[in-house]
Amino acid sequence: MGYAHDYAAAIMQRGRVPMPPVDFVPNWSDGPRKAKYYPGVDSLPLPAADYPADASLDRAFGFADSAPGAGEFDLTSLSGMLLDSYGLTGRRLGVQANTDLSALPFYPLANWSRGSASGGxxxxxxxxxxxxxxxxxxPGVHYYSTRHHTMQRLLTGDVSGEVREALGGYGANTDQYLVLGIKYWQNSFKYNSFSFHAVSMDLGAAVQTWRMWAGARGLSVEPAMWFDEARLQKLLGVDGEEEGVFAVVPLKWAQGQASSPTGPVSGDVSVRHRDIERSREVFTFDALLKMQAATSEHAARRPAPGALAPAAAPPVNPQLPLAPLPAARPMPGDVRTVLRRRRSSFGRFDASRPVTAEQLAACLAASSTGSRLGGDTGTGTGTGVRLAKLYAFVNHVEGLEPGAYEYDPDARELRLVKAGRPGEFLQRNYFLSNYNLEQAGAVLVPTVRTSAVLDAVGDRGYRLVNATIGAVAQSVYTACSALELGCGVALGFDNVSYIEELGLDATGEAPLLIMMIGNERPAPADFRYEIA
Structure with a gap:
């Protein structure tokens, strides 16, 4: 077994056995920027992009008639997708229960809203x-500057052949690629050894945002997660221990298709510009370094079709009592609008207004559909393997008795695992003070058989596991926005207690996230910065 097995076990136990370094305290005044900084490079402003009103979230999830994904990107659609996912679209100043509330009014510490969710x-x-x-x-390599919504040129010249060679033949016959890296210090300055677990979910959330945004418009985003990572790190001029390359998205482009490989394929070309770090002192963490090494060691060995079959989510137990769900409530809002409304509830839940069963059904269906990442992951719809299974702790849902349920994604119904109000269990096993879980209408819990995935495809499968969970979280966030529900996602819970409560020992399922949904208190305090 590789190191990823040990790391996964430590993650499951961290609520009871803290991960080293146990005495680490973030130096907030010396923290990194929330983006990379390349001084002196040329910037290309990206054009404004409209979004069709009929590009609904239902179309994005395939719940309504949708185009088959044969559309082509151009600069305008690329601009819109980047802005609505990782670009800054507003400022968060609402009064809530998170620990950063007192800092929000200060511009240097401002919290900007984005379509994609991100841990912390x-x-x-x-x-x-x-x-x-x-x-x-x-032709060249550009970095997307989120703060400016511009492309910053890092290298001039056609190096698309380098990416094509690194992909080993995967993807459309194109010369346009989005390459997604993770700069670890940007997260590990706060989460230290836990960082790899968090950032690999961030990757899934970003990719799923693109898949929803593009899918509703008949465009296709099919990520590759297996490729020659070291070659792309060299191309981008990044240190392999400081920044991992987690995914590549080939884009079908409107201006034409590359009829044959173009650009240098020697492996000798590299970006010379370097990111300038803000932090005076940068720390490394042993677990993070080991996970980067373990998950990149055989990065180019793409698993054979069907390799994940032994790691598929277990079927529902037909012996458990059935709890039928009504048809899911439609989500006709366009994807751009619901992404820009997305936010974390942070203590705003109000149990006096229960969630409807139709809203819960829509959230569960979105979660299940969103777990299929497509691309070369082996988890796409159709012949792909479903890795994630969903459980729901029901507190306040119309027509459903309180209890813990498992979700059947094919029949779109629930099975009762344990009857009784779960509020006390949920709150007792949550480590932070920014949510009252009993006030949420329901708490959704995605699980994956992590060890089985690692056995099936190796240590790099850890990235796939967490990307899947990140995609589920982004799907729930976006669905809640469309359904006018509050939503919050958290990693600070006792995983082992959830395994015991749901009886997951026998199946090897690992609960990796809790997702709270519910109505919020009416008329919460906020500040209208845009009219100030």
Whole structure:
């Protein structure tokens, strides 16, 4: 077994056995920027992009008639997708129960809203655009600057062949690629050894945002997670221990297709510009270094089709009492609007207004659909393997008795695992003070058989496990926005207690996240910065 097995076990136990370094305290005044900084580079402003009103969330999830994903990207659609996912679209100043409330009014500490969710609001995903001669700009490598909504040119010249070779033949015949890196210090300055667990979920949330945004418009985002990572790190000019390359998305481009491999394929070309770190002191963490090494060691060995079959989510238990669900409530709002409304509830839940069964059904269906990442992950719809299974702790849902349920995604119904009000259990096993879980209408819990995935595809499978969970979280957040529900996602809970409560020992399922949904208190305090 590789190191990822040990790390996964430590994550499950961290509520009872703290992960080293146990005495680590973040130095907030010396923290990193929430983006990379390349001084002196040229910037390309990205164009404004409209979004069709009929590009609904139902279409994004395939719940309504949708285009088959045969559309083509252009610069305008790329601009819109980046802005609505990782770009800054507003400022968060609402009064809530999170620990950062007192800092929000100060501009240097401002919390900006984005379409994608991110653990701790740290946004460590770096987005690079590698553009070949069929694109709309001079070929080269660009970095997407989230704060400016611009492309910053890091290298001039066609290096799309480098990416194509690194992918080993995967993907569309194109010369336009989005490459997603993770700058670890941007997250580990706060979460230390736990960082790898968090950032790999951030990757899934970002990719799923793109898949929803594009899918509703008939565009396709099919990520590759197996490729020659070291080759792409060299191309981007990043240190392999400081920044991992987690995914590549080939883009079908409107200006034409590359008829044959183009650009240098020697492996000798590299970005020379370097990110300038804000922190005076940067720490490394042994577990983080080991996970980067373990998950990148055989990065180019793409698993064979069906390799994940032994790690599939277990079927529902037909012997458990049935709890039927009504048809899911429609989500006709366009994806851009619901992404820009997305936020974390942070203590705003109000149990006096129960969640409807139709709303719960929609959230569960969105979660299940969103867990299918597509691309080369082996988890796409159709012949792909479903890795994630969903459980629901029901507190206040119309027509459902309180209790713990498992979700059947094929029949779209629930099975009762344990009757009784779960509020006391939920709150007792939550470590933070920013949510009252009993006030949530329901708490959804995705599980994956992590050890089985690692056995099936190796240590790199850990990235896939957590990307799947991140995609589920983003799907729930976005669905709640469309359903006018509050939502919160958290990692600070006792995983072992959930295994015991749900009886997951026999199946090897690991509960990796808790997702709270519910109505919020009416008329919460906020500040209208845009009219100030």
């Amino acid at each position: 609001g740290l946004y460590p995903v770096s987005v690079y655009w590698v553009s070949g001669p069929n694109g709309p700009v001079t």
